[in-house]
Amino acid sequence: MKLWSGRFIKDTSKEMDDFNSSISFDMRLYKQDIMGSMVHAEALFKCGIISLEEKESIRKGLLSILKDIEDGTFEFSVQYEDIHMNIEKALTDRIGEAGKKLHTARSRNDQVALDLRLFLKDEILEVQRKLVVLLDTLVTISEDNLYTIMPGYTHLQPAQPITLAHHLMAYYEMFKRDLDRLKDCYRRTDTNPLGSCALASTTYSIDRELTTKLLGFSNYTMNSLDGVSDRDYAIEFISVSSIIMMHLSRLCEELILWSTNEFGYIEMDDAYSTGSSIMPQKKNPDVAELIRGKTGRVFGNLMALLTVMKGLPLAYNKDMQEDKESLFDTLDTVKACLSIMSPMLSTLKINRDNMQKAANKGFINATDVADYLSKKGVPFRTAHRIVGELVLHCTGKGVSLQDLSLEDFRKASPVFEEDIMDIVTPYSCVVSRNIPGGPAPEQVRLHIDSAKTYIRDTKSFLSQQS
Numbered sequence: 410m411k412l413w414s415g416r417f418i419k420d421t422s423k424e425m426d427d428f429n430s431s432i433s434f435d436m437r438l439y440k441q442d443i444m445g446s447m448v449h450a451e452a453l454f455k456c457g458i459i460s461l462e463e464k465e466s467i468r469k470g471l472l473s474i475l476k477d478i479e480d481g482t483f484e485f486s487v488q489y490e491d492i493h494m495n496i497e498k499a500l501t502d503r504i505g506e507a508g509k510k511l512h513t514a515r516s517r518n519d520q521v522a523l524d525l526r527l528f529l530k531d532e533i534l535e536v537q538r539k540l541v542v543l544l545d546t547l548v549t550i551s552e553d554n555l556y557t558i559m560p561g562y563t564h565l566q567p568a569q570p571i572t573l574a575h576h577l578m579a580y581y582e583m584f585k586r587d588l589d590r591l592k593d594c595y596r597r598t599d600t601n602p603l604g605s606c607a608l609a610s611t612t613y614s615i616d617r618e619l620t621t622k623l624l625g626f627s628n629y630t631m632n633s634l635d636g637v638s639d640r641d642y643a644i645e646f647i648s649v650s651s652i653i654m655m656h657l658s659r660l661c662e663e664l665i666l667w668s669t670n671e672f673g674y675i676e677m678d679d680a681y682s683t684g685s686s687i688m689p690q691k692k693n694p695d696v697a698e699l700i701r702g703k704t705g706r707v708f709g710n711l712m713a714l715l716t717v718m719k720g721l722p723l724a725y726n727k728d729m730q731e732d733k734e735s736l737f738d739t740l741d742t743v744k745a746c747l748s749i750m751s752p753m754l755s756t757l758k759i760n761r762d763n764m765q766k767a768a769n770k771g772f773i774n775a776t777d778v779a780d781y782l783s784k785k786g787v788p789f790r791t792a793h794r795i796v797g798e799l800v801l802h803c804t805g806k807g808v809s810l811q812d813l814s815l816e817d818f819r820k821a822s823p824v825f826e827e828d829i830m831d832i833v834t835p836y837s838c839v840v841s842r843n844i845p846g847g848p849a850p851e852q853v854r855l856h857i858d859s860a861k862t863y864i865r866d867t868k869s870f871l872s873q874q875s
């Protein structure tokens with residue numbers, strides 16, 4: 410018999426039960442549901458709705474259900490629709506009348522909102538922990554590659570010389586912003602909706618401050634309609650996850666490119682590569698490709714939940730049951746991708762020689778040669794043209810700017826002096842970009858030092874969170 414069957418004269422159809430039920434996926438919320446019920450029982454006791462004995466019996470009953478679920482012996486049933494009613498039904502079966510009192514001054518609407526917020530709070534911390542490991546990995550590799558010269562690109566054409574450290578620290582900044590976005594999202598998730606009940610709160614004087622404190626929330630929701638119908642926090646988390654996935658995907662795209670024969674900048678470790686079933690020579694970057702590919706499903710989840718919510722009148726509508734799979738799939742995906750990204754990166758073989766060789770080609774020092782002239786008084790536009798002609802000359806001869814002799818330079822402009830021969834090397838082009846944010850090893854070192862402080866502080870903050 411359904412817990413709500415009083416006003417019905419017929420049973421629901423089996424097909425309806427299967428269609429309506431969310432137990433196959435919301436069973437993931439069992440711990441939060443049980444914790445929420447225990448705290449709700451405290452509030453019921455405090456306002457005299459249940460006795461001390463009843464509260465104790467509810468607590469024991471819920472703990473025995475928790476144990477059975479964790480032991481894998483609890484039988485979930487689609488007949489009881491969702492995690493909330495499966496647990497409530499089992500509780501009443503186990504402890505009798507007191508179990509029937511638990512749902513006083515509560516609705517599944519504030520119950521599900523509570524469970525989801527409690528669940529997401531823990532998960533946000535978990536994603537942050539994984540992100541900080543990735544930040545750490547990026548910093549470690551960067552520190553080893555402060556002097557690894559490589560071309561920086563625009564339009565995927567060689568542009569100006571940078572270092573691998575400078576390139577990877579760009580990703581450090583992206584993932585750091587993601588971590589900060591998660592902190593912000595946590596703040597808004599950290600609000601207790603319990604007491605909103607179905608939509609219009611309750612006539613019982615439930616102590617919302619008590620439940621807020623016992624459940625470890627920072628505050629409670631200020632409007633009962635909003636308390637049960639807000640899913641912004643889930644949408645916000647999926648959008649932050651989408652940005653994380655977009656960043657991961659860009660990095661993966663570069664790793665895939667860099668591991669091609671044509672680039673040859675890196676080689677993926679065997680442990681994170683696959684072979685081909687037909688082509689014996691192949692070593693494929695499947696992990697990076699899968700991360701790039703899984704980005705699509707997270708973007709899809711974001712669009713799904715936004716679309717579910719966009720036309721819903723206040724307050725709760727059953728459409729909102731569709732929030733969970735999008736959220737769970739996002740969590741599983743982003744956590745799996747972050748987990749594998751760090752070891753894949755830290756086991757990469759970096760072919761410094763190939764990066765240096767590429768930096769010697771492609772005229773990526775042309776801007777520096779033009780800057781040289783303009784620092785000696787040649788208007789930049791004129792300098793640009795002179796160096797453009799030099800590049801054309803080199804292209805004809807199949808050489809690079811740094812292969813030219815002083816005489817070659819002086820033929821193009823008498824302003825060139827002996828010191829051009831030092832300035833033209835990719836190494837000195839990098840070293841002289843010595844302003845904050847630039848690729849000069851001295852600057853990237855400073856960036857790495859501040860990154861290490863951020864990582865240390867964030868790790869210690871996260872280790873203090875349960």
Ligand code: ARG
Pocket residue numbers: 431435490491517518521725727729730731
């Ligand atoms: N399983 C439901 C969900 O996930 C719980 C809330 C049901 N509330 C209701 N009024 N039918 O949204």
